[in-house]
Amino acid sequence: MAFLVGVAFAIVRMKDLLAVIMLLGIYSLLSASFFVAMDAADVAFTEAAVGAGISTLLMLVTISMTGRSEHPVRHKPLLALAVVIITGSLLIYGTLDMPYFGSAEAPIHQHAAPRYINDSMQEIGVPNIVTSVLASYRAFDTFGEVVVIFTAGIGVLALLSVVRRREYTINDDSFNHSMHEQHLILRIVTKMMIPFILLFAFYVQFHGDFGPGGGFQAGVIFASAVFLYTMLFGTSTARQVINQSFIQLLAATGVLLYGSVGIVSLLIGKEFFDYSALSADPITGQHLGILLIELGVGITVASIMIIIFFNFVGRRNNLQHKENEGD
Amino acid sequence: MLLGLYNYWVVIVLMMVGFYIVIAHGNLIKKVVGLSIFQTSVFIFYISMAKVDGGSAPILAEGIKQYSNPLPHVLILTAIVVGIATTALALALAVRIKEAYGSIEEEEIQKKDNQIC
Numbered sequence: 001m002a003f004l005v006g007v008a009f010a011i012v013r014m015k016d017l018l019a020v021i022m023l024l025g026i027y028s029l030l031s032a033s034f035f036v037a038m039d040a041a042d043v044a045f046t047e048a049a050v051g052a053g054i055s056t057l058l059m060l061v062t063i064s065m066t067g068r069s070e071h072p073v074r075h076k077p078l079l080a081l082a083v084v085i086i087t088g089s090l091l092i093y094g095t096l097d098m099p100y101f102g103s104a105e106a107p108i109h110q111h112a113a114p115r116y117i118n119d120s121m122q123e124i125g126v127p128n129i130v131t132s133v134l135a136s137y138r139a140f141d142t143f144g145e146v147v148v149i150f151t152a153g154i155g156v157l158a159l160l161s162v163v164r165r166r167e168y169t170i171n172d173d174s175f176n177h178s179m180h181e182q183h184l185i186l187r188i189v190t191k192m193m194i195p196f197i198l199l200f201a202f203y204v205q206f207h208g209d210f211g212p213g214g215g216f217q218a219g220v221i222f223a224s225a226v227f228l229y230t231m232l233f234g235t236s237t238a239r240q241v242i243n244q245s246f247i248q249l250l251a252a253t254g255v256l257l258y259g260s261v262g263i264v265s266l267l268i269g270k271e272f273f274d275y276s277a278l279s280a281d282p283i284t285g286q287h288l289g290i291l292l293i294e295l296g297v298g299i300t301v302a303s304i305m306i307i308i309f310f311n312f313v314g315r316r317n318n319l320q321h322k323e324n325e326g327d
Numbered sequence: 328m329l330l331g332l333y334n335y336w337v338v339i340v341l342m343m344v345g346f347y348i349v350i351a352h353g354n355l356i357k358k359v360v361g362l363s364i365f366q367t368s369v370f371i372f373y374i375s376m377a378k379v380d381g382g383s384a385p386i387l388a389e390g391i392k393q394y395s396n397p398l399p400h401v402l403i404l405t406a407i408v409v410g411i412a413t414t415a416l417a418l419a420l421a422v423r424i425k426e427a428y429g430s431i432e433e434e435e436i437q438k439k440d441n442q443i444c
Contacts, residue, residue: 130385156415
């Protein structure tokens with residue numbers, strides 16, 4: 001915990017944005033290990049893949065377009081400091097009434113949670129309580145989250161999408177080729193790792209009922225394997241492997257799959273997202289439902305992340321070509 | 328007393344660091360970084376609340392009596408992924424601003440806005 005605070009203060013002081021982003025990656029990794037210590041394996045999984053992997057990468061691509069140095073702050077930050085200190089001390093005053101850390105009698109553990117812990121095995125039949133709450137008890141909320149991710153993906157698409165021009169591809173390839181020869185070890189090792197990362201993503205996807213994991217984590221792990229591939233072989237190669245419009249279709253399919261599971265259970269005569277309707281045996285129905293919607297979540301998350309990354313990189317390449325033409 | 332609330336205080340310090348970056352720094356990327364520190368502090372807050380002494384990860388198994396609270400884990404798990412999606416949206420906006428104004432420093436953007444008016 002003290003490490004976290006140290007890194008956070010270092011981020012405030014740094015002017016070089018590249019260093020700031022690297023520190024943010026370290027910060028995410030530290031908080032992921034904190035989540036493991038707090039018994040939140042699923043959350044740690046997600047934070048490690050998202051915070052230390054994807055967000056660092058996206059920010060790096062962004063600063064490669066916007067420049068890496070920060071201007072010094074000209075006006076005195078005293079006012080901001082005062083506001084922050086006052087808010088902070090009020091919040092600390094607020095914590096004095098909080099139940100102590102780790103106490104089992106805290107109000108948060110009295111309502112709803114005991115029911116999930118005690119009854120979820122009979123009602124859902126899935127050992128991982130996090131999965132059964134995520135995908136069954138609170139399926140409607142999770143549906144909302146997936147739609148939010150989908151919307152953010154569309155937003156990035158609207159802001160950054162570029163019309164690709166054919167003649168740039170040749171330039172792009174020759175540039176990447178020279179880069180690859182310089183980093184032989186990096187290329188070979190990563191090439192060997194990619195299948196395992198993909199395999200691991202599928203394991204996390206389909207084993208999420210029994211161990212930590214699920215659609216969200218699998219989606220980001222899968223996407224990070226694609227990112228690695230893109231970094232190694234260049235955008236144009238990656239785009240040949242993964243068609244942009246196909247990925248967009250997949251993103252929509254994931255949301256549709258999730259929603260239609262709900263609709264089907266509604267049509268059969270149960271409530272929205274009541275999976276026990278899907279099969280004669282309620283437990284089998286639950287298993288089927290969770291499997292399907294986790295698949296929907298995984299597909300959507302993975303393809304949205306890939307879309308976001310491709311658009312950032314595509315934008316960047318376009319800018320570089322424009323600059324070259326200007327010279 | 329001191330140990331019982333230590334986690335929450337660290338959360339508040341982190342939150343305030345993030346808050347300070349957002350209001351005191353002019354660089355848009357730095358602001359996004361500040362926001363994500365703020366966000367992570369909230370995650371840590373929730374996960375800290377979910378911890379039960381002597382509890383185990385909320386995956387049902389034989390012989391374990393005490394589990395941590397699964398509900399905050401679910402909330403934060405989805406919040407992290409939604410967080411990266413919104414961060415990406417913010418970064419996309421920053422890129423467009425850079426293209427339109429040639430800068431991502433708040434002061435310069437305002438200066439250009441004033442010139443136009």
